[in-house]
Amino acid sequence: MITAALRGAEPLAPRRARPAPDVSAIGDLAADCLVMELETWPKPGLVSHVDKGSHDDMDAGTFRRSAEAIKPYLQSLAEAGARGCGMGRLRIIGLDAERAMFAATDGVNTHRGAIFGLGLLCAAAGARAGGLADPVLPLGDVVARRWGAGIIDGPLLLHSHGRAVRRRFHAGGASLEAASGFPSIYRIGLPALRRAMSAVPGDAEAARVEACFALIASVEDTNLLHRGGLDGLRFAHRAARQFIEAGGVRAAGWRERARSIHDSFVARRLSPGGSADLLAMSLFVGAEEGAER
Ligand SMILES: CC(C)(COP(=O)(O)OP(=O)(O)OC[C@H]1O[C@@H](n2cnc3c(N)ncnc32)[C@H](O[C@H]2O[C@H](COP(=O)(O)OP(=O)(O)OP(=O)(O)O)[C@@H](O)[C@H]2O)[C@@H]1O)[C@@H](O)C(=O)NCCC(=O)NCCS
Ligand SMILES: Nc1ncnc2[nH]cnc12
Numbered sequence: 001m002i003t004a005a006l007r008g009a010e011p012l013a014p015r016r017a018r019p020a021p022d023v024s025a026i027g028d029l030a031a032d033c034l035v036m037e038l039e040t041w042p043k044p045g046l047v048s049h050v051d052k053g054s055h056d057d058m059d060a061g062t063f064r065r066s067a068e069a070i071k072p073y074l075q076s077l078a079e080a081g082a083r084g085c086g087m088g089r090l091r092i093i094g095l096d097a098e099r100a101m102f103a104a105t106d107g108v109n110t111h112r113g114a115i116f117g118l119g120l121l122c123a124a125a126g127a128r129a130g131g132l133a134d135p136v137l138p139l140g141d142v143v144a145r146r147w148g149a150g151i152i153d154g155p156l157l158l159h160s161h162g163r164a165v166r167r168r169f170h171a172g173g174a175s176l177e178a179a180s181g182f183p184s185i186y187r188i189g190l191p192a193l194r195r196a197m198s199a200v201p202g203d204a205e206a207a208r209v210e211a212c213f214a215l216i217a218s219v220e221d222t223n224l225l226h227r228g229g230l231d232g233l234r235f236a237h238r239a240a241r242q243f244i245e246a247g248g249v250r251a252a253g254w255r256e257r258a259r260s261i262h263d264s265f266v267a268r269r270l271s272p273g274g275s276a277d278l279l280a281m282s283l284f285v286g287a288e289e290g291a292e293r
């Protein structure tokens with residue numbers, strides 16, 4: 001379902017006007033993007049098809065079950081967007097998706113952040129497919145305009161690591177990212193994907209690695225703050241920035257360097273789950289809007 005250019009060896013298609021997407025395909029595409037994120041290695045500290053990174057309570061199978069379980073809810077969010085639903089309705093579907101995720105993973109939090117961010121982007125894609133949003137408006141702007149205020153004014157989760165560290169470190173987290181129209185996707189994730197796809201055509205996994213490192217280098221990831229505090233966040237930013245500044249996946253020996261950074265995150269038990277989610281969202285937006293845009 002995901003575009004061949006993002007999955008494998010084909011070059012990107014030239015930029016062109018696209019027909020309105022089919023609402024019924026949005027949930028499948030979003031779930032495919034979650035699997036593409038999983039199937040990216042080396043990703044510092046994160047779970048992949050190769051290893052469990054800094055985690056001992058989840059592996060690739062846990063993530064695959066989770067992606068499959070939340071797919072129908074991502075589709076429901078797209079349909080709700082196409083019907084013009086407000087944030088209250090989206091939140092109810094999002095909370096149902098969280099319950100389905102926990103049931104599929106025996107209580108492990110694999111995709112709570114992705115349900116939130118990717119779910120809102122699915123709703124935006126639905127609104128666009130349903131003719132309720134300007135077809136040339138980026139999906140992030142659709143989210144910010146239609147649901148930004150509802151996101152900021154929404155109820156807080158009572159028991160979340162994110163809430164505690166956001167208070168302690170004054171971090172914005174997933175809500176601010178979404179309410180601001182996903183600047184990390186448009187300024188960092190998508191440009192990195194495009195840059196790497198033209199530098200190493202035919203290696204879509206390398207492009208995903210580049211985007212993952214670029215995101216880790218700048219995102220204020222509440223998972224890193226939760227596990228490593230400010231020192232952990234700074235360590236992650238520095239290591240990922242050095243990888244990108246050394247040429248990223250365009251430089252000879254990049255895979256060994258990326259693997260060694262992955263090992264250094266595992267040694268510190270750091271896991272940038274927010275950046276992993278933003279990688280999946282960048283793939284989704286790239287496929288919906290054209291990664292070459
Ligand atoms: C509004 C919510 C997002 C509130 O959630 P929370 O209060 O937890 O807020 P955040 O701290 O903002 O983080 C939520 C998750 O978002 C990901 N994330 C982190 N930083 C960012 C960022 N800067 N930008 C975007 N996204 C970010 C991250 O999710 C991923 O990591 C989780 C797995 O991590 P793991 O290391 O396993 O951590 P834990 O299991 O928590 O602990 P330990 O293992 O360390 O013990 C996983 O969820 C990934 O997806 C953050 O965790 C939202 O949840 C909410 O209100 N939901 C209600 C439904 C709703 O409103 N839906 C709207 C329509 S869909
Ligand atoms: N691949 C991954 N590993 C760990 N946490 C994540 N959160 C989202 N994707 C993840």
